[in-house]
Amino acid sequence: MKTELAKAFPKKTFFIQMFTKDISLEDSILDLIDNSIDGLIRTEHLSLSDISKGIFRRSGLSHQAIMRLPAIAVDYSSEEVIIKDNCGGIDFRYALREAFNFGHSANYAPGYLGVYGIGLKRALFKIGNRFHITSRTTSTGFTCDLDVKDWLSKDDSLDDWQIPLSSTKSAESRAHAGTTIRITDLHDEVKLRMKDPTFENDLRSSIEKTYSFFLNEHVRVAVNRTPVKPYDIPVGRPKGGQASFEHYEKDGVVVRIFATVARPDKDGHFRQDLAGWYVVCNGRIVLPADKSTTSGWNVAPMPQFQPKFRSFLGFVLFESKDPLRLPWTTTKRDINGESAIYLYTKGRMATAARPVISFCNRKYGQGRDEQPIEREISKGVLSAGLGDLTSKKTTVFNAPAQKEQKVRTTTRVQYDADNSDLEKIRKHLRKPRMGASTIGQYTFQDFLKREGLK
Amino acid sequence: MSQLGKSYEKIQYEFRPAKQVERRMLLHTFQSLMEIGFPITHYKYTGLGSIYFVDFIMFHRYLGIRKFLSVEASTDITKRVKFNRPYANVEIAIGDIAEFIPQLSPGSKHILWLDFDYILTQEILDAICLAATQLSPGSILLVTVDVEPPGKPEEGLSKWNPRCWRRYFLEEGEAYIWPRTSAFDFALSRLPRINARLINAAITKGIMARGSVSFFPLFNFIYADGHRMLSLGGMVVTNAERLKLASLDREMLFFLKYSLTEDPYEIVVPKVTRKERLYLDSLMPCRRNRAPKEFEFDPEKMAAYRKIYRYYPAYTEILL
Numbered sequence: 001m002k003t004e005l006a007k008a009f010p011k012k013t014f015f016i017q018m019f020t021k022d023i024s025l026e027d028s029i030l031d032l033i034d035n036s037i038d039g040l041i042r043t044e045h046l047s048l049s050d051i052s053k054g055i056f057r058r059s060g061l062s063h064q065a066i067m068r069l070p071a072i073a074v075d076y077s078s079e080e081v082i083i084k085d086n087c088g089g090i091d092f093r094y095a096l097r098e099a100f101n102f103g104h105s106a107n108y109a110p111g112y113l114g115v116y117g118i119g120l121k122r123a124l125f126k127i128g129n130r131f132h133i134t135s136r137t138t139s140t141g142f143t144c145d146l147d148v149k150d151w152l153s154k155d156d157s158l159d160d161w162q163i164p165l166s167s168t169k170s171a172e173s174r175a176h177a178g179t180t181i182r183i184t185d186l187h188d189e190v191k192l193r194m195k196d197p198t199f200e201n202d203l204r205s206s207i208e209k210t211y212s213f214f215l216n217e218h219v220r221v222a223v224n225r226t227p228v229k230p231y232d233i234p235v236g237r238p239k240g241g242q243a244s245f246e247h248y249e250k251d252g253v254v255v256r257i258f259a260t261v262a263r264p265d266k267d268g269h270f271r272q273d274l275a276g277w278y279v280v281c282n283g284r285i286v287l288p289a290d291k292s293t294t295s296g297w298n299v300a301p302m303p304q305f306q307p308k309f310r311s312f313l314g315f316v317l318f319e320s321k322d323p324l325r326l327p328w329t330t331t332k333r334d335i336n337g338e339s340a341i342y343l344y345t346k347g348r349m350a351t352a353a354r355p356v357i358s359f360c361n362r363k364y365g366q367g368r369d370e371q372p373i374e375r376e377i378s379k380g381v382l383s384a385g386l387g388d389l390t391s392k393k394t395t396v397f398n399a400p401a402q403k404e405q406k407v408r409t410t411t412r413v414q415y416d417a418d419n420s421d422l423e424k425i426r427k428h429l430r431k432p433r434m435g436a437s438t439i440g441q442y443t444f445q446d447f448l449k450r451e452g453l454k
Numbered sequence: 455m456s457q458l459g460k461s462y463e464k465i466q467y468e469f470r471p472a473k474q475v476e477r478r479m480l481l482h483t484f485q486s487l488m489e490i491g492f493p494i495t496h497y498k499y500t501g502l503g504s505i506y507f508v509d510f511i512m513f514h515r516y517l518g519i520r521k522f523l524s525v526e527a528s529t530d531i532t533k534r535v536k537f538n539r540p541y542a543n544v545e546i547a548i549g550d551i552a553e554f555i556p557q558l559s560p561g562s563k564h565i566l567w568l569d570f571d572y573i574l575t576q577e578i579l580d581a582i583c584l585a586a587t588q589l590s591p592g593s594i595l596l597v598t599v600d601v602e603p604p605g606k607p608e609e610g611l612s613k614w615n616p617r618c619w620r621r622y623f624l625e626e627g628e629a630y631i632w633p634r635t636s637a638f639d640f641a642l643s644r645l646p647r648i649n650a651r652l653i654n655a656a657i658t659k660g661i662m663a664r665g666s667v668s669f670f671p672l673f674n675f676i677y678a679d680g681h682r683m684l685s686l687g688g689m690v691v692t693n694a695e696r697l698k699l700a701s702l703d704r705e706m707l708f709f710l711k712y713s714l715t716e717d718p719y720e721i722v723v724p725k726v727t728r729k730e731r732l733y734l735d736s737l738m739p740c741r742r743n744r745a746p747k748e749f750e751f752d753p754e755k756m757a758a759y760r761k762i763y764r765y766y767p768a769y770t771e772i773l774l
Contacts, residue, residue: 244556300629300659301552301580301587343663347587351556354584358553396557409529 012155015102016148019118020126025193026206027331028126029074029081031119032181033207034284034332036072036085037219038114039179043088043137046218048254048319051283054217055317056387060230061216070178071220074203078194079184081127086178087219092140092167100144100163113284115323116330124148129185136171136178143168204228209288210333213280231288234274235313235389236263236381238399243389244352252325253341258315258389259352259397261359264378272310277349279335280317281326286335294335295349302350303357308364311377312356315386316349355397413444471723471767472677476685477509478765479709479721480596483672484517484565490701492592493563495519500558501567502551505531505538509567514541519565525551552581560590567596567687574599574649576626579656583630586660589690591667596687597653601646601676616640623648630655646676646684646718653686654714666692670699674711677721686714708761722758723766726751731766738763 023031040046061069072085090099098108104117114120124131125148133144142165154160171177186194193199204223208215208231215221215230222228237243243260262270277295279287291297291305295314298304318326318341327335327342335342363373380399417436425443426434434442448454488494495518503510503524513519522544526535529548536546547554551568558564566585570578578599585595604622605614620640624631630652640648657669673687689695704710709719726734730749737744738760745756759766 298629300656301583303580340663340665344665347660347663351584351588354556355553358550362549394560 009158010161012152012161016125016152019122023122023126023331025126025190025199026203027333028123029083029203030206030210030333031123032083033072033074033211033221034113035120035123036083036087036179037211037214039085039090040070040087040219041113042091043174043177048282048321051213051218052317052319055213055280055283056385056390066216066220069216069218069220071222073225074207074221074223075225076194078191079186081183081186081190081194082180084178084180086175088174089137089141089171089177089179090135091137092135092142092165095135095142095144095165100165113282113323113332115326115328115332118330119332124181124183126187127190128183128187131181131183133182134168134180136168136176138174138177139170141168141170142166200224210285212285212288213283231285233278233313234263234265234271235384235386236261237384237389238397239380239382241399242391242395242397243384244355244397245389245391245395246348246352247390247394248348250344251341252320252322254317254319255341255345255348256315256317256319256390257345257348257352258313258386259349259356260313260384260389261311261356261377261381261399262313263381263383264311264374268375268378270311270374270378272307275310275312276305277314277316280315281328281332282319282323284332286328286332294337296346296353299346302353309357309360311360311374311381312353314349314353314356316345318345352397359397359399413440415440469769470679471769472679472721473683474508474767475721475723475762475765476675476677477512478767479675479707480673481512481516482765483707483710484513484594486703486707488517491698492695494565497521497563497565497593498523498558499565499567500525500554501565502526502569503535503544503546505534507538507540507544509569510544511540513565514543521562523547523554525549525554527551550577552577552584555581555584555588558585558588558593560588562590564589564593565596566593567598569596569598570600571598572600573602573604574623574626574652576628579627579630579652582653582656583660586657586669586690587664591690591692592695593690594672594687595657595669595690596673596685598683598685599649599653601649601682601684603642603645616642619645623652627652627655630659646682647715649684650674650686650715650718657714661690668692668696670696671712671714672710674714674716674718675709675721676718677723684718688714721762723762724751724755724759726759728768731768734759735763 060066070085070087072083072087075082075084098105098117100121101117102121108117129148131144131146131148135142144163144165146163151163200223207221207223207228211219211221212231212233215228220227237260243258246257248255262275264270274289276289276291276297277287278285279290279295287295293299296302320326325341327339327345329336337343363377417439422436422439425439426432429442445454484494497519498521499510499513499519500523501509504526507524510522510524514522520543522541524535524539524544525547526532527548527550532548535548539546555566558566566589568578568581568585578597582595582597589595603614603619605618607614616637617640620635620637623640624635632651632655661667661669668691669688670691671686671688673685675685677683689699691699702710711719730751733746733748734751737746740760745751745753
């Protein structure tokens with residue numbers, strides 16, 4: 001029998017349409033920022049422990065030190081999107097061999113944020129029909145100019161998948177080494193978003209949340225020439241007590257879990273929008289302030305997130321030299337819930353969170369007025385950095401009772417009763433002037449006595 | 455002990471013969487576990503000691519356990535609980551048990567007995583799930599709950615029937631219950647199994663993501679000193695503990711069960727007089743259900759007595 005080979009080649013149009021569908025415009029721009037940060041990691045030989053130092057450092061860098069950091073500038077209009085950085089650039093040989101592949105080759109040395117080897121390309125194709133890249137390291141340089149429509153039209157063999165790069169001169173100094181990506185002929189839906197006046201805020205918010213641990217520690221980012229400040233996560237710890245902390249390594253991933261109470265704002269309030277779990281992979285915040293089932297809320301044994309838990313703050317930091325081992329999805333903005341390391345960690349997160357949840361439950365009780373309790377809790381919280389919450393051993397959250405706090409053991413019970421029923425009770429007890437609240441107490445006590453509960 | 459239950463006000467804890475038989479069977483099992491290499495003496499026992507601490511006293515006296523934690527939920531009896539602490543090494547904590555489970559160090563081995571005296575609630579299931587997540591391999595988890603139906607018969611059949619019970623368990627066990635249940639599954643006789651399946655689901659949920667760690671069922675008791683109570687338990691194991699457990703003398707520990715959801719081992723304590731008891735004991739151990747000729751004692755009672763006589767508590771009045 002003669003065996004013949006059927007064609008099973010990828011088709012450019014299908015490929016490009018398919019893999020740009022599942023990512024938002026904001027996430028595409030975040031992928032371009034990842035690309036710049038990975039350039040920095042490659043050039044500066046940053047290690048995971050260097051990145052961790054930024055996470056655990058409580059006081060940030062001085063203004064002068066921040067201004068010396070490498071910068072990433074994102075500028076856009078309805079005509080073009082430009083990402084310009086001085087993060088070290090992409091080596092020409094690396095660009096020829098690896099950077100433009102769809103997926104990594106077998107001997108690829110992974111970056112810390114680039115995972116699957118599709119982010120840069122997906123972002124370029126998602127945003128526009130034409131892009132121009134200039135990248136210079138201190139030893140090499142290249143440019144790439146691609147008309148996507150032209151490139152798509154030639155698809156007869158795998159050779160047509162190659163992207164032409166031209167060698168240029170290298171950067172004059174380290175400070176000038178970097179990459180500029182200019183995307184033009186934007187897709188119609190991208191133009192629409194760019195014209196939307198709220199888009200800049202959405203993008204800025206995504207950047208400040210996602211790179212909270214990188215911004216002004218390792219890199220500066222500006223959108224349309226306005227710097228993006230890191231998201232201020234109000235980490236706190238109980239006065240005289242401790243936060244929950246656990247640290248372990250599993251399947252090549254180092255995991256650190258923290259559960260604590262938030263630092264209140266100056267008015268003694270806890271911000272509900274900042275409460276919840278922060279899931280971080282290699283320094284990139286994948287889930288900020290999550291209150292969904294993804295981080296375990298409303299999944300046994302964790303309760304559903306309720307306003308009374310607004311002082312809860314949890315962090316899970318996953319770190320691995322091989323980012324494929326981390327439990328993030330290809331967009332790096334969500335968690336792969338089926339990942340074994342995440343499933344295991346979710347159990348540990350519930351364990352770490354439980355004492356904080358019980359603390360909130362105990363404080364708020366049922367049906368009590370919340371504002372004075374919030375003030376009471378906030379008095380018992382000190383400002384902290386994650387570094388203050390780490391320890392050599394596993395710790396379990398505890399907040400000693402404040403002396404001035406008295407644990408209330410009663411709850412106000414209120415309900416509506418028919419006036420005719422109240423009248424019947426008054427007649428039955430021969431107490432025509434008996435007040436409604438006295439009747440409430442009387443019937444309540446009567447039930448307790450009759451049922452042998454008191 | 456929660457305020458929900460307050461059975462300490464109703465029942466003199468020492469005088470619950472079936473409960474005491476259960477405690478002694480547990481004790482026997484723990485002693486056997488020591489024989490096959492589990493250092494139970496060095497375990498930490500965490501329980502809901504209430505004001506009687508019967509289990510704490512037994513485990514200290516007969517197992518030599520020295521580390522104890524008793525968790526009391528009710529803030530009404532804080533002083534009473536502390537006053538009744540039987541030994542100085544019994545640490546007392548006031549609060550929700552779920553708050554203390556994360557404090558059970560993963561570096562130590564534990565016996566955790568969630569000995570509730572009321573019906574299954576979401577909080578109990580969550581505590582079980584948390585325990586299955588937290589307890590280190592080699593640790594023992596026990597759960598006791600009241601398996602009487604929710605509500606009271608006095609409320610009338612319109613409010614006290616399998617449909618209402620189903621509604622209760624669907625609500626409380628929402629995160630653990632399986633699909634496609636009917637009121638038929640919640641009939642009075644099936645409630646112990648419903649409880650067992652929910653507890654089993656909570657353990658499974660807590661332990662399933664722990665990779666090589668699993669739960670090895672050992673205890674599945676049902677008994678009634680008044681209300682029907684179900685006690686389920688076992689050990690958190692890796693392969694190493696599983697291999698050791700294979701050498702447990704199952705013939706001697708005939709009451710052990712290797713599934714939490716199969717029919718439980720029913721602890722039946724026949725009522726006998728002191729004189730009858732002395733006589734019956736003189737016949738023990740016996741292989742057959744030999745009925746005594748000297749007094750009326752049917753074979754069923756004899757069969758029950760044969761099983762529990764070694765664990766049967768003796769009560770007598772002492773004037774202090």
